[in-house]
Amino acid sequence: HKEEQIQDVFYSFLELEHLYDSAIELVKTQLNIFDNEFSMRFQRNPIHNIESRIKTPQSIVGKLQRKGMPVTPESARNNLTDIAGVRVICCYIDDIYAIADLLTDHSAFQLRKIKDYIKNPKPNGYRSFHMILDVPVYMSNGKEIAPVEIQIRTIAMDFWASLEHQLHYKSTGDPKIAASLTGELKECSETISGIDQKMQDMFKKINLL
Ligand code: 0O2
Structure with a gap:
């Protein structure tokens, strides 16, 4: 019985990983479409490079424990919005806001939250534009929504x-x-x-x- 329970939890984590991984791929594809369009129309790329990561299970467990929340796949899904992360490194500050606007206006993505640490840097000096988007992922048995945390910053902000x-x-x-x-x-x-x-x-x- 215990073995079955462990298998269920393990499978739920795999499902979560697949969902967040797919949401990241959708956001990256859209970003590349924007970048290629800019390149075609203005002969330059606003995006210098894109990085992405899925929070490790240890890091997910650590964050849930710190927040005093249950440590289960359901709780991770309901309480954490930074399991899927995409970092967009731009050339210029204006490019950051252009990319943020394009993502905000994208009808498939739902904007959940914005934190503008460029207009309001953190007391330690951290600068970056953060947004959380709800991304729809179409599976064989229906639509699932996954939040993706997007950090947009210049090369210089990323260096810092x-x-x-x-x-x-x-x-x-x-x-x-x-x-x-x-x-x-x-x-x-x-x-x-x-x-x-x-x-x-x-x-x-x-x-x-
Ligand atoms: P990792 O390893 O990058 O994932 P939240 O509870 O998530 O809503 P939080 O965590 O304060 O509130 O969200 P916020 O402020 O949007 O910052 C989340 C992420 O921004 C961090 O993720 C870092 O990646 C980055 N970040 C924020 N502040 C700093 C900073 O002072 N210095 C640096 N270098 N990065 C920062 P994690 O989860 O900390 O880490």
Whole structure:
């Protein structure tokens, strides 16, 4: 009996993985269609690259436990919106909003939530545009909806976020070092934001020529 229960849970996780994986593929396909259309019409690509990931079972369990929620596949499906994640790295800040608008206006995707950490950066300096979309996936036995968390950022914002993440993990527990690191990272974020702005301004100038 216990073995059957374990098999059921395992199968539910596989089903979840398939659903979220399919939702990611649908979003990536749509993003590539946008990018190719831009390239055809304006001879440039607004998207530098796309990354995606499915949260690992350990990470799903850890997040459910932290939130004090039941650790079951149903609970993961009902309570977590970041099991499927797509990261879109853009060339310029304006491209981020163009991509976000295109996804928002897409009639098949339902916008659930937006967090604009570019207009309102996090206190540590984190900048990125986050949106959660409900994506319909058509299976042989009907339609299923899966939320996908989409992070859209420039190459410079991505550079900062990747290194901040690494430094955060590597940080020794020394409070003095931690405090100076926090300050320096914030400074770097401001410098990077200035560079993004300059690049955007140069691009606009060139396009006006
Ligand atoms: P991983 O490994 O990337 O998945 P929520 O409960 O999910 O609604 P949350 O988690 O605060 O609230 O959502 P938010 O603010 O939209 O951030 C979710 C994700 O954004 C994080 O996922 C990170 O990927 C990224 N992120 C947010 N803040 C920071 C930051 O300060 N630095 C960096 N480097 N990334 C950040 P996870 O689940 O933390 O990790």
